[in-house]
Amino acid sequence: MLQKVFSVKNNGFIVSNAVALIIIGGTKYLFQRFYDVPGVLVFSEFVIIPMLMGIVSIWYWRNIVTTKRQLTLWALANTFIACVLSAVFLKEGIICLIIVSPLLFAFILIGQVVGKAMFNRNNQTLNTSVFVMLFGIFIYDSLSVHHYENMVADTITVNAPPAEVWKYVVAYKRIEKKSDYWLFRIGMSSPVQSTAEGYYLGAKRKCIFSNGYVFDEKIVTYDENKDLTFDITNQPRDPEIMGHIDILRGQFLLKDNGNGTTTLTGNSWYRLYVFPVWYYDIWAESVTRNVHLRVMEHIKELAEAK
Amino acid sequence: MFKFIIRYFGFLKFVPGLALVFDAFLVLWTLMTNPALLDHMDALEKKVLSWPNTTSTIHKYGGLQLNYGKKELGHIHGNGLLDMLLNRKLKAYVMGNDSKIKDHHSFKDSGWISFYIKDECDKQVALNLFNLAYQWHVNKG
Structure with a gap:
């Protein structure tokens, strides 16, 4: 039963969404805790995190997703799951999620394509550099003033x-x-x-x-x-x-x-x-x-x- | 629609990431309207990558870019539009042989060509074009 739930395919969806929720929830919590403000939803949260979701998911799917058609369909499915989770855990409204979903879809798909290229090359230095760069952009963007x-x-x-x-x-x-x-x-x-x-x-x-x-x-x-x-x-x-x-x-x-x-x-x-x-x-x-x-x-x- | 956006909003491609977002929507549109085209693009990529010294990357303005060494052979946007840079002589040759091969949608007065891949026959034409570009780059050294 557990093996079915945590299949390679499902892990791509589960882990990528869990990573996104932890990062967004964590950032929200830290802003609330230390600055007493809900925080700004910076561009990283709609660009870097969906890209990261795409890369994480494709790491699980690297041996099972072979076609663009499948890649696009699964990016759509992942966008839908991310929206449902945002509604449940982050209390986002439906209209907001309709507005944000095209952006999420686009960057999840871009992340998948980037991830596919990364894992095909299997260059650990390159892969680590990409993650460090994405993390660096996220930290810098989160701490920057947005007005x-x-x-x-x-x-x-x-x-x-x-x-x-x-x-x-x-x-x-x-x-x-x-x-x-x-x-x-x-x-x-x-x-x-x-x-x-x-x-x-x-x-x-x-x-x-x-x-x-x-x-x-x-x-x-x-x-x-x-x-x-x-x-x-x-x-x-x-x-x-x-x-x-x-x-x-x-x-x-x-x-x-x-x-x-x-x-x-x-x-x-x-x-x-x-x-x-x-x-x-x-x-x-x-x-x-x-x-x-x-x-x-x-x-x-x-x-x-x- | 694509031509309209390129013509009037093409300048927005310089906004970082925007062209990639646009191309992702083109892929989604293709999935809804002509999903077989995505399979043709996969087949083209697989075939070209079977040739020595070829790689695939993401094109800076969105789409799949196929390369020979560090030279671009051509790129395919999410709606199946193939753009390829040839020299003027090769451009005249391919355009003379197939009326569906046109001047590039933005750079008309150049060696760039554009070709819409829609079906199996177009896939074969696109493959021939990639082969021609590949041979040209190999011969140039």
């Missing part, structure tokens, strides 16, 4: 004057319309309502999402019919967001076009805690843009209905 902030801006034209638009910028009633954005359709929460305790500087505002989570906000600029800027004072403890992204500030700018229409601009500032930026910022920008458009389209609809 990335970005701002996303979107603009639409509303066929109503600024005073009419302003009424719905500060607070708006529930959005009933279904979103067309694929991530919202498969379960990512989207903004549905905004409430404010008043129309004045310093007023507290709440942005309510479809899963019931609430972003607490405070109005920091209140320039009627022109500029509403608010800081996010408290983020929901959603596993899809926590430790991945902080929304820092939001802003609506209204520009009177002088012909009864208004140019409405939505700006959001955020900080990313997941790297590499070249991958995750594409997603962050896309999600932020679709949050903007969902709210701004709703405001447009309400303002133009009057």
Whole structure:
């Protein structure tokens, strides 16, 4: 029975995932223990570790995997197992795992190809050097400072004057319309309502999402019919967001076009805690843009209905 | 799609690792749409590696690279696109013999050629091309 479970094939999956979990879990624990912060998910965790998983797995499979087809299928299977384990042990959200899975798959496959080349040559000096280099990059990357902030801006034209638009910028009633954005359709929460305790500087505002989570906000600029800027004072403890992204500030700018229409601009500032930026910022920008458009389209609809 | 990405996003290949990621997705796409192509690539690799002094490596922009000594014979991307550097005379010869062999998808005015491997017949053409490149490099010394 045990021999069946720990077959050469299964060992490739089991050991590679165990190594990854130990390294990621260990890093998380050490950051929590010594720095009292959850830590940043550095690029190594999505690049070096999946590569390492690929190399470790191919070490077990070096005599049984002979074709690219098999290699690719097993890389897919290993990606799936890694995602399930991340959901169970690291409490990652499903949407996050959907976002991360292409990156995991690619680097697991690259690791397998690298590993295959390494073990075919059977050069111990080369193999040791590769492991030492990967380990060195991981340590250096983990201890480096990672800070990335970005701002996303979107603009639409509303066929109503600024005073009419302003009424719905500060607070708006529930959005009933279904979103067309694929991530919202498969379960990512989207903004549905905004409430404010008043129309004045310093007023507290709440942005309510479809899963019931609430972003607490405070109005920091209140320039009627022109500029509403608010800081996010408290983020929901959603596993899809926590430790991945902080929304820092939001802003609506209204520009009177002088012909009864208004140019409405939505700006959001955020900080990313997941790297590499070249991958995750594409997603962050896309999600932020679709949050903007969902709210701004709703405001447009309400303002133009009057 | 591949041509579109190469044309408009080709500059991103200089981001470390990105081309390798892209090629991994090409392999996944091939697995879903034409899995036999992966077997053809395996067969090509096996055959070329049976020739003396040949090795396989990962191409810097993704894909399987086959070499003679330290010289590249050619590389095959995950979608079966074979790129090979020949001299102008050999390039004109092979392009004159087979209309499916084209100028390289990026470096048109050079000795590079591109050829899409899709089926068994294409595999044979690709093998002939590798053989030609191999003989050329062997004769050059």
